[in-house]
Structures are given as structure tokens and as C-alpha cells.
Amino acid sequence: MSDDNGGGVKLARKDFQSDQEVRWCPGCGDYGILAAIQFLLPDLGVKPEEMVFVSGIGCAARLPYYMNTYGVHGIHGRAPAIATGVALARPDLHVWVIGGDGDMLSIGGNHLIHALRRNVNLKILMFNNQIYGLTKGQYSPTSELGKVTKSTPFGSLDHPFNPVSVALGAEASFVARTHDMDRKHMMEVFRRAHEHDGAAFVEVYQNCNVFNDGAFDTILSKDARPNMLIELRHGEPVRFGEHQELGVVLNRFGEAQIVRVDEVADAALLVHDETRSDPALAFALSRLADHPTTPTPVGVFRAVSRPTYDSAMQLQLAEASSRNGPGDLDALLRSAPTWTVG
């Protein structure tokens, strides 16, 4: 699949592949995500040199090395901060941020929430495998309570984050979830993220077949998907199940609940609206599944329009220039009382 990029040259997947050998473990979910990105990009009408992939540290964070774009493999947790610098310095670029659950929600949690609240024009893909892979298998901030790992031989005592809830709590303007088993779904969600003007946060469920194999099997195995994945579609009632027999309603506390459709009136079903300016509805949906063992919403939770930090900054610079004229340093130096000697 390829498209005309304005220069009359059709780009293809290979145009976004670097010459470096991909070195994830055989069978890693990261391969599928990388492929989805590389299949999608030629379609976006953006030249490779206009893209920057910024990452932190971890297995996922190696992804920029495999992209034939500009890229920075940064330091643990700081990718959103580094990417913020890139985006503010150069609003003309398309900046993607890649990291894992440890990188973005543990050591880099602070940068993530601030990038989201500022609404810097970044496309943030968080590969969630619920484990530390590169350091060989410690529990992560998304690992389930009680998880037995090398660092928690008696079970983890940490209550995990729900990444979508965290992003919504930070009032991210775009929040979505997808998974590494469905390239088409990933490409569609990534495309939506790209098209969104502002910070986009996408949680990608990703299987670590070495240290946390099958973490998402309960919801992602072929047989499980119809009853365990809730496809969110803007403007449509939230329904799922093999025969669309299940649905979601809001109870009197505003909490989302799963019901059998035949037990409620059709009109009672929640109609998804990703454009609500208040994140409460999206948050309620995000609470449906705290662990990937019960029916879990995927797709776009929230996509609202609000000014981006980078464009607001550009606007301030332009306004200051038109109000005060372009900067005159000599005049600035002489703006305090002066006196002349000799």
C-alpha cells in the first residue's frame, strides 16, 4: 500500500525501514506493532524526513532504530520531555513517542502526564506488556496485584495503573487502546492519533512472550475476542458479544456496567461520544476493565479539540512580534538608564 506524498513519489513500507537488524526476541509483540506503523506511515502523506521517533529506555524504546526517519533513543522515562523539546523547537515536524509501561508510567510518569495536559503535539504509543522485559522480568506499574516475578517472589503488593484512566485523568485530548494481535485495528487507531491535533495517547496491549507470555490471552485469543473486546465506535451504542447481545449502560452513579441487551431497553444503552469535553464518560468506560481478564474496551475513548501547546507558543511569539516589533537587542540593552564616559 502506498500513496503519493506530494513529491510525486509513492512511498512504501520499505521507505520507513532502516538498515538495522530488528533485535527483539522472536515472537515478541513489538514486531507486529512495528509492522503496523511501517505499513501505515506511507499512507499518511508525510515524508520520512519530517518524522521524528523519540523513545526512552526499554524493549519498546528500541523501535526508533528500526525506522528510516529521524530518531532519538533517549533516557529512561524522559522521552515525552525530549519529544516536547523537538515539537516546540520545530512545530513543522511529526513527532512520535514510543515506550513501554515501565518507561512511561513508572520512571517517566511525570513527563507523560505533563505532556498530555499541555497538549503538546506528540503521538505517544505506550506498549503495555505488564512486565519489565529488558531487565529480565520484574513486575511493572501495570502488573496485576499479587503477580509473582523475580522481584516479587511472594507476589506484588502494588496496585496497578490503568493507563487509559491515567491519561484521561491528565485530561489528554486523545486517548485510545489497541492491541498487537490486530494490525488493521492498530493502523486505524494510529491513523486517528496522527490526524489528531494535539497530544495523542495510545495504549497498545503487547505480548512479552519471554517474561509475561499470554498476559492478554483471556481477552485477545481468537475465541475470546467477541465476548471480551468492546469496540468503541463514536455515535453508536456500546455493544459487543458474538451476537451483539451484550451492552454497556451507565448506572445512577455514572459508572459503566455491562448488561445483557435483552434485559434493558435499547434506548438505555450508552451511546459512545468521544468528543465530550468532560472526560467523565471516557473515564467511566476505562473503568470497565482494570485487568485484561474481563470485557475490555478498545478503540478511541476520547478525541476532543483544544489548543495545542506548540501552536499556542507560536501564536504568543507572533503576537509579541506584531505588538512590540521584532526584537531589537541593542535597544533592549539600552532600555535601562545609560550614561556615557569619555
Add this chain to the structure above:
Amino acid sequence: MTLEATPTRRAETLDRVVIRFAGDSGDGMQLVGDRFTELSAAFGNDLATLPNFPAEIRAPAGTIAGVSSFQVHISDHDIVTPGDTPNVLIAMNPAALKANVRDMAPGSTLIVNVDTFDDRSLAKAGYPASPLTDGSLSGFSVYEVPMTSITIEATKPLGVKPRDAERSKNFFALGLICWMYTRPTEPLVDWIKRRFGNRPEVLEANLAAFRAGVNFGETAELFDHPYEVKPAQLPPGTYRNIIGNVALSYGLVAAAMKAKLPLFYASYPITPASDILHELSKLKNFGVKTLQAEDEIAAAGAAVGAAFAGNLAVTATSGPGVDLKSEALGLAVSLELPLVLVDVQRGGPSTGLPTKTEQADLMLAMYGRHGEAPLPIVAAQSPGDCFDAAFEAVRIALKYRTPVILLTDGYLANGAEPWPIPDLDALPDISVPFTTEPNHGDEFWPYLRDPETLARPWAIPGTPRLMHRIGGLEKEDGTGNVSYDPENHDHMTRLRAEKIAGIARDIPPAALDHEAGAEFLVLSWGGTWGVSTAAVRRIRARGLKIAHAHLRHLHPFPANLGDVVRAYGTVLVPELNLGQLSRLVRAEYLVDAQSYTKVQGVPFRAADLEAKILEMMGK
């Protein structure tokens, strides 16, 4: 109504005077100190200032902890320090007296606001009995002035309530000092009118208090006669008064202009560096982008990102922030991207003394990163010099594609001096070209170096055919691809060190002020330039021979430094730390450099350094 501070009695001429205003944090001492400084600068005196204030915004009123002071040294000749001991102390309350009287020389003048010397205030300051009556101040000329009550009286006709009137007493003190030192008062009256133009009642009260202070000096017959300090004969030029943080900000803007790059500045609020953010954030019409980041780490990270994207990236902080930024600095060393980190040093360790000065981050700048991570270090020597030091730091960062640490300190940051406004046209072009073409056949190798500078190419996103990925993992020489090869790592580590060491060829030799026959060298760096210069002048005034070298570049050292330090029998390094440069010099040149140190949150006194030198000379 015009106001004349010109006294009717004949003024005695002084060549210099050191005045210290001291009061409670809420008394407006920094403000009147600033005003007196501006007046004296515009009058043409040479000057240097030393603001000193608590870290707390409002420490308990009337306590020693809450005392804020502002020292200003004015003269009719070239001076280099804010002065060792004040000739005059204005103490607005007992705590201000108690906190500052120990710095006063016998015979000097104390002007106290006697209205505040009641039992309660004395007790808060820890005075068991009033020092005004117990004889403890008998060595000083003490003037008891009822500043509060005169101010209240003077503002009463304006209908100002006593509580509000009381707030204008700092202007009374300023008026009195202006009379004592025959300052032109017009500029101050204008300033009061401008500053308080939107609050007419405050404007009138401050003016009335100021006038009352001037008139009190003239009529009270408390003071025998006023003094004058004539303008100084500074080198020709147009001057303004400037503080270090402002000069540094302007230096960055000038450097960006001469580098033809947008300035990107990211930082997190921290004393005493925040004023750089305040200053730069005003300059949006210069295209300056400022980001107040969520933390120190993010500020450094954003600077790395902006540098990768082709902006002139700068982040500033103070010691604790440098700790946090270390990892990002290491990344910049590995990525070989231009970036300037400004460290406005303050007392440490940990939170330490946020508002007090120190020079104890030199080793942190040198070695405060894991692995072999060398980077250039530049230090400013005076408030105005922060402009030139910032320009130099940017020049090196861009030319060698390296992070540079620029060291200033709390004294330089807040201190003021007359500053000859530079001719911007005379500043060199420091722009470096972005790489726009493949450099290895059809390929682009991001680590293919310039044979001269060893700098790698700077190819920015948006440039076709030069897409590349770089990161903190060790890179293969040339291609920049990830490499775990042991020989390559050894090679790259040495290359990075060699690149920084080579900068020694591109910086001026250490400035040496030698005197024939001198066998004693004072070697100073950063903010101790002024006091070292003053001490050396004092030694020479005694007819003794001495030399002085000052370092702007701390890493690499100037190429001639080894020859310089080996040429003298004695080398003394005065530092506001426990001996950091002295250790570096000893290690580098195997010279028995001696150390003179102090960490009291304030600059050295020239007299103390002079005494140390005399002692070492056996005089």
C-alpha cells in the same frame, strides 16, 4: 514641586563608600538598595553590590532569620568588589542591627530606626537590653532616627493611615542616605512617579517620605555635613547598570542572534536562577521560546530535544537542579549535541543555602556524570561578564557540538555593576552550518567527524536523505550505529575526551597579570575575580610583588596554564568551597597549589585574602 538633595553645608569628598541597608524582609531593603544603586550608576560612580536575603519569602517579622540586606559600594575609581566592611549601616530594626553589626568596623556609622527599639522587638532580636543604651555600640557613631514616626507625620496631611504610612519608611531612609551622599534625586522622583503611577496614594506617601528623609538630613543637625563621591573615570563607553542574571540572559539572546538560531530555553523555577527564566520569557518578540518544564529533568530533556531539532538549546538551574539534569547531560555528551547548562551556584549540599553564594559545584561540573563524560566548563567573573561568558559558552557548544556548563553564582546573579554596553556589530559570527548533504557516498554518517574540531555533523530533522537515529547506547565510530564492540567503545571514549581537550587550542591563554619579580601567584576563577583583583591591588599598594591569573575556562584549562602555575614559587587558589580548583590544578600539573577557602554564603573579603597572602609571604 522639585526636590533638591543638594545640601547647604559643604560636602566632604570621599573616594569611595560602602553602604548597607538592612531591615526586615518586608521592609523593602532590596528595593531601596536597587534605587540607590541606579542613582549612583547614573551619576557615574563605579559600583558593585551584594544583596543578601533569606530563602523564606516572609520569615517571622522582627527576627534575625527575617533580616534582608543590600550592600552597595560606590567609588570615584575602578572597583571590583562590593566592599569588605560597610562604612554606614542603616538598620531598620533591632534584628537588622544585630545581624549586621558584626560586619561593621570600629568607628563606622550606624543609623538606626529608633522607633523600632521597643521591648518586644528587642526581645525578638534576642537583645536582653537595648544596645542603644547598654554601651555595646560605643565604638561606633550611632544616629538614632525616628524613621517610622517622622514618616507617619510626613504623610499624615495626605490622609494616609498610620499603618499604610509606615510602609513608606524605606523611602525615608533612602532620602536620608541620598542627602548624606549628595545623590541627584530627580531620577528617583521620576521613578517613584512611574512605578506607583497607578496607585496615587502610595505614590504621594512614598514621595513625602523620601522628601522627609532628605529634609531630615538637611535640617536635623544630627549630621555634621554630607559627603560626596565623585563620578569614576571608567574606560570610555556608554554604560548601564546590570545584574548578572540579566546580563546572562542578554548574552544568550546575543549568542542566538550571532548563531542565527532560535533560542530555546527550558527550566524549572529554582533560586537563584529563576530570574533568567523571567527575563527571557519577556523576550518573545525576539523569537525566544521559553518552557517552564514540569521538573529539572524535563527541562534538560526538552533542551536535548530542541538541540536535536536545530534550536540553540539552553537550560539553567542551581546545584540541586544540576544533580537532576546529570543524566540528560550525559545523553547530550553521547549524542554530541550543542547545549548550554547554566549553573547559578548556591550553598550546598542538598537544599543548602538557596539564596547564598558558593562556588562548590566545580567538581560536579567536571565529574558529576557517570562514565567518562567530559564537557567544557566556562565561568563568569563579574555580573556584567555573565554576558560574555554566556556568549562564549554558546560559541563552544555550537562549534564542538557538545553540552557546555556555564558556572555563575548567587553573588554574580544578583550583584550589579556598571556595564559598558557592547557593540553588537563587533560580536563575532558564531553560526555553524547544518549538514544538508550525505557525507559518505550516498549515505549520511552522523558520527563522521570534522578532522579539525572532531565535531560531528549537525543534520536536523526535515533534511531529506539524512535521516538518522542516535541514542545513548554506544555508537560505532562514523556510522553512529549501536555498537557493543569493546575496541570501538575504547576508541569512542578517547575520541570524546580528545574533542573536549582540543578546545584548549581555541580559547585564549589564561589572563595573567604579572609583575616583574613576583614569585607569588593568586589563581582565581569565577566570581572570586573581583576580590582577588582587589587583594592583589592591596598587596601591590604595600610595595610587594604579586601576580594574578584568572580562569574563565575551567575545562579544558587554557593551554598555557601549566607554564603559568609552574612559574611561581607559591600558588594560592582562593575559592568559596573546600578547595576544588586547587585539587584540579595539583592533579593536572603536579604543582603544590595552596588553598584558601570559605563557605559562609558570602564572597570573600579583600582584607581577609590580603591578610592570608601577607601571612604566606611572611610579611
